[in-house]
Amino acid sequence: MGRALLTDLYELRMAASFRRRGMAGEATFSLFIRALPPQRGFLVACGLDAALDYLDGLAVEDDDLAALRTLGLDEPTVDGLAGLRFTGEVWAIPEGRTVLPGEPLLEVTAPIAEAQLAETFLLNQLSFATAVASKAARCRLAAGDAGVVDFAFRRTQGGEAAMTVARASAIVGFVATSNVAAARRFGLRPSGTMAHSYVLAFPTELDAFRAFVDDYPDNAVLLVDTFDTRTGVENAIAVIADTGVGDRAAIRIDSGDLAVLANEARRMLDAAGLAGTQIFASGGLDEYALADLREAGAPIDAYGVGTHMGVSEDAPSVESVYKLVAYEGRPVMKLSPGKASTPGAKQVFRGPGGDVIGLRHEHPPAGTEAVLVPVMRGGRRTHRESLDDARRRFEADFDLLPDAARRVRDPVPPPVALSAEANALATAVHEKLIGRTDTPGV
Amino acid sequence: MGRALLTDLYELRMAASFRRRGMAGEATFSLFIRALPPQRGFLVACGLDAALDYLDGLAVEDDDLAALRTLGLDEPTVDGLAGLRFTGEVWAIPEGRTVLPGEPLLEVTAPIAEAQLAETFLLNQLSFATAVASKAARCRLAAGDAGVVDFAFRRTQGGEAAMTVARASAIVGFVATSNVAAARRFGLRPSGTMAHSYVLAFPTELDAFRAFVDDYPDNAVLLVDTFDTRTGVENAIAVIADTGVGDRAAIRIDSGDLAVLANEARRMLDAAGLAGTQIFASGGLDEYALADLREAGAPIDAYGVGTHMGVSEDAPSVESVYKLVAYEGRPVMKLSPGKASTPGAKQVFRGPGGDVIGLRHEHPPAGTEAVLVPVMRGGRRTHRESLDDARRRFEADFDLLPDAARRVRDPVPPPVALSAEANALATAVHEKLIGRTDTPGV
Numbered sequence: 001m002g003r004a005l006l007t008d009l010y011e012l013r014m015a016a017s018f019r020r021r022g023m024a025g026e027a028t029f030s031l032f033i034r035a036l037p038p039q040r041g042f043l044v045a046c047g048l049d050a051a052l053d054y055l056d057g058l059a060v061e062d063d064d065l066a067a068l069r070t071l072g073l074d075e076p077t078v079d080g081l082a083g084l085r086f087t088g089e090v091w092a093i094p095e096g097r098t099v100l101p102g103e104p105l106l107e108v109t110a111p112i113a114e115a116q117l118a119e120t121f122l123l124n125q126l127s128f129a130t131a132v133a134s135k136a137a138r139c140r141l142a143a144g145d146a147g148v149v150d151f152a153f154r155r156t157q158g159g160e161a162a163m164t165v166a167r168a169s170a171i172v173g174f175v176a177t178s179n180v181a182a183a184r185r186f187g188l189r190p191s192g193t194m195a196h197s198y199v200l201a202f203p204t205e206l207d208a209f210r211a212f213v214d215d216y217p218d219n220a221v222l223l224v225d226t227f228d229t230r231t232g233v234e235n236a237i238a239v240i241a242d243t244g245v246g247d248r249a250a251i252r253i254d255s256g257d258l259a260v261l262a263n264e265a266r267r268m269l270d271a272a273g274l275a276g277t278q279i280f281a282s283g284g285l286d287e288y289a290l291a292d293l294r295e296a297g298a299p300i301d302a303y304g305v306g307t308h309m310g311v312s313e314d315a316p317s318v319e320s321v322y323k324l325v326a327y328e329g330r331p332v333m334k335l336s337p338g339k340a341s342t343p344g345a346k347q348v349f350r351g352p353g354g355d356v357i358g359l360r361h362e363h364p365p366a367g368t369e370a371v372l373v374p375v376m377r378g379g380r381r382t383h384r385e386s387l388d389d390a391r392r393r394f395e396a397d398f399d400l401l402p403d404a405a406r407r408v409r410d411p412v413p414p415p416v417a418l419s420a421e422a423n424a425l426a427t428a429v430h431e432k433l434i435g436r437t438d439t440p441g442v
Numbered sequence: 443m444g445r446a447l448l449t450d451l452y453e454l455r456m457a458a459s460f461r462r463r464g465m466a467g468e469a470t471f472s473l474f475i476r477a478l479p480p481q482r483g484f485l486v487a488c489g490l491d492a493a494l495d496y497l498d499g500l501a502v503e504d505d506d507l508a509a510l511r512t513l514g515l516d517e518p519t520v521d522g523l524a525g526l527r528f529t530g531e532v533w534a535i536p537e538g539r540t541v542l543p544g545e546p547l548l549e550v551t552a553p554i555a556e557a558q559l560a561e562t563f564l565l566n567q568l569s570f571a572t573a574v575a576s577k578a579a580r581c582r583l584a585a586g587d588a589g590v591v592d593f594a595f596r597r598t599q600g601g602e603a604a605m606t607v608a609r610a611s612a613i614v615g616f617v618a619t620s621n622v623a624a625a626r627r628f629g630l631r632p633s634g635t636m637a638h639s640y641v642l643a644f645p646t647e648l649d650a651f652r653a654f655v656d657d658y659p660d661n662a663v664l665l666v667d668t669f670d671t672r673t674g675v676e677n678a679i680a681v682i683a684d685t686g687v688g689d690r691a692a693i694r695i696d697s698g699d700l701a702v703l704a705n706e707a708r709r710m711l712d713a714a715g716l717a718g719t720q721i722f723a724s725g726g727l728d729e730y731a732l733a734d735l736r737e738a739g740a741p742i743d744a745y746g747v748g749t750h751m752g753v754s755e756d757a758p759s760v761e762s763v764y765k766l767v768a769y770e771g772r773p774v775m776k777l778s779p780g781k782a783s784t785p786g787a788k789q790v791f792r793g794p795g796g797d798v799i800g801l802r803h804e805h806p807p808a809g810t811e812a813v814l815v816p817v818m819r820g821g822r823r824t825h826r827e828s829l830d831d832a833r834r835r836f837e838a839d840f841d842l843l844p845d846a847a848r849r850v851r852d853p854v855p856p857p858v859a860l861s862a863e864a865n866a867l868a869t870a871v872h873e874k875l876i877g878r879t880d881t882p883g884v
Contacts, residue, residue: 025643072632324643
């Protein structure tokens with residue numbers, strides 16, 4: 001089954017209709033996020049690499065046509081789709097850059113049927129990756145100097161989502177992932193400790209700890225809360241001291257009051273001469289819990305952050321849209337209540353005064369940088385970056401964000417302005433639309 | 443890259459350690475959901491088919507070992523994993539059945555290293571599918587007699603998630619999906635209308651409607667809110683009346699006050715003699731909105747339900763766990779605060795008095811049915827069901843749920859009891875554990 005079926009049926013029906021009518025005019029669609037979810041002061045662009053992989057060489061193949069017949073599409077519609085392939089041009093915000101509402105993550109310019117076909121999967125790939133990169137960035141921010149490890153695999157919304165989460169969290173500064181397949185695929189550092197089941201499979205907790213240190217002397221993280229955390233720490237200290245692996249070992253606390261337990265464990269470790277043994281915490285953590293632990297001064301060296309980050313628990317979706325902004329050189333907009341769009345191909349100009357959304361052909365105002373770059377031409381990728389490029393870009397943009405936008409609780413997003421030219425175009429198109437004879441009620 | 447790397451690193455480290463130590467004893471792990479998310483009166487088991495596909499023939503292959511070396515695993519660990527393959531037995535709750543907290547969705551019995559390896563991906567596949575089937579069931583419930591269509595593809599957490607959503611929502615009674623690939627893969631009915639971009643690509647809304655009815659006379663759903671909904675309905679009526687497709691056409695409202703607009707549109711359609719033209723509504727809907735529209739008597743024939751259902755917006759994760767409950771014939775449990783588990787392989791007995799979680803070897807109490815069935819033996823699937831089987835099972839269980847559990851707002855889940863035997867075992871194991879000399883603090 002080809003990529004061309006990774007779409008909503010209405011894209012295919014519209015594409016077929018456009019082609020049957022000879023409507024081959026060039027269209028520009030703008031993919032952007034309408035509004036920030038609650039508790040977000042910024043978003044982080046992510047998912048472009050996968051989106052371009054999907055678009056590159058996208059075509060309706062013969063077996064796709066056969067599949068569509070099986071699904072009951074009529075022959076004129078199937079015929080209308082024959083030979084359709086993506087030949088367009090794409091501009092986009094590179095991965096790792098911060099992004100704000102209304103700023104196009106990506107713009108597609110292509111014959112309208114081709115651009116329409118791609119809507120569903122482009123939205124799918126960019127929306128979740130951007131949502132989760134943004135959530136992960138907040139976790140990394142909240143953790144301060146402590147390392148943060150992606151522990152989300154087991155409860156992400158499927159296996160593909162787990163890969164996206166590992167990659168997105170690495171871009172925003174997570175130091176490792178528990179996900180072996182993702183570590184392999186994206187060149188990340190894999191990280192792993194032990195589970196309660198390991199402890200339970202031995203006659204005693206001490207036996208389990210001895211066995212684990214014996215097998216992993218260079219990297220033993222002992223999980224201390226299977227029965228009772230205080231006793232677990234005592235057992236861990238006994239084994240770590242006995243084997244002399246103190247500076248390479250850690251304990252992991254996965255339940256209870258992490259601040260209290262970490263303080264107690266730190267005192268016990270220090271008293272046993274194990275100042276080099278680290279404390280690792282996990283268990284239902286998110287940026288709010290991390291911020292509280294940091295504020296409480298909990299002596300925790302690293303965190304495993306899983307489910308809440310991996311599904312972006314408090315904002316599992318973003319209000320992403322893919323809107324037609326120009327057709328055959330004519331800027332267009334819709335007026336639906338609460339969902340109006342602004343016309344024309346865009347560019348984002350980023351400078352010390354904040355972001356300005358302008359039209360693509362505008363010259364960047366002095367001291368600003370154009371954020372969207374060309375990434376695809378003639379239906380082929382022209383842009384490919386490493387994860388490290390995206391990481392560096394994130395760090396640079398992240399440093400520029402005002403403190404208010406970086407707050408974990410009640411952040412205030414930076415303002416985004418519309419350029420005078422973009423504004424004038426929106427007004428002109430709006431006035432022309434309300435003059436249309438078939439829409440007298442607007 | 444093989445399936446064996448679709449796991450957390452700690453599973454591999456534990457598995458290698460078990461094998462290096464000759465710990466080949468049979469373990470039973472129980473996968474269950476600890477507690478219902480808020481606003482859930484029941485869950486719907488889903489994801490088993492994909493989970494069994496993953497487990498069937500699961501093995502660590504030579505190229506997996508090579509990949510692990512690349513990732514920096516030491517030679518004894520890699521050696522410890524060589525030749526590992528899943529040979530276990532699995533019992534599970536078939537898809538479509540309702541399920542409650544503590545009831546095992548699935549239990550794996552296998553040499554401990556094999557069962558441990560499978561933890562991450564089994565949790566991954568069952569957790570999201572069950573979460574979203576449960577959310578979709580609530581939407582279907584709230585819609586009453588109106589049909590509900592899956593519109594989630596564009597904003598699910600990746601492409602795989604979109605497939606899971608289409609399948610899960612079909613099991614709980616959604617009538618169609620917008621997702622063409624999923625329709626093809628699972629034999630579902632695809633459904634599609636038009637987007638605002640279609641309307642914008644024509645000189646006028648009337649032109650767009652005429653073109654669409656011309657191309658899709660048997661199934662034209664006209665989107666009426668691109669400029670102004672009332673005018674859009676007037677334009678739709680003009681075209682539908684003119685072309686005589688009234689009984690095969692529909693209008694779609696995607697924004698604004700759906701109850702008010704649907705009532706107005708219904709009156710306008712009826713006045714124009716188009717009583718057979720249906721009204722389709724969409725736009726940010728979830729079970730709460732559907733319940734409100736139904737209560738308001740909005741004359742809506744079918745709904746497209748997308749993002750909120752597809753990411754299970756108000757409960758994007760469930761508290762699923764995979765706990766060792768027996769090892770080498772010895773029942774085990776952990777005592778971590780707030781996370782204690784109950785020992786022993788389980789069965790769920792379902793009867794008119796509600797569910798009882800007992801031990802697997804117990805005889806079903808009179809009038810009850812054992813809900814878990816054997817699904818895999820010797821590492822091979824022995825169970826395969828059609829989507830229609832799952833659908834029928836859902837309808838049967840759904841009918842049995844008490845009204846209070848089926849309420850959309852503030853549902854009350856049915857009680858779940860622990861059998862006397864399971865309870866006695868938990869008490870005995872707990873007492874034995876707190877007598878362990880290395881856990882005096884419990």
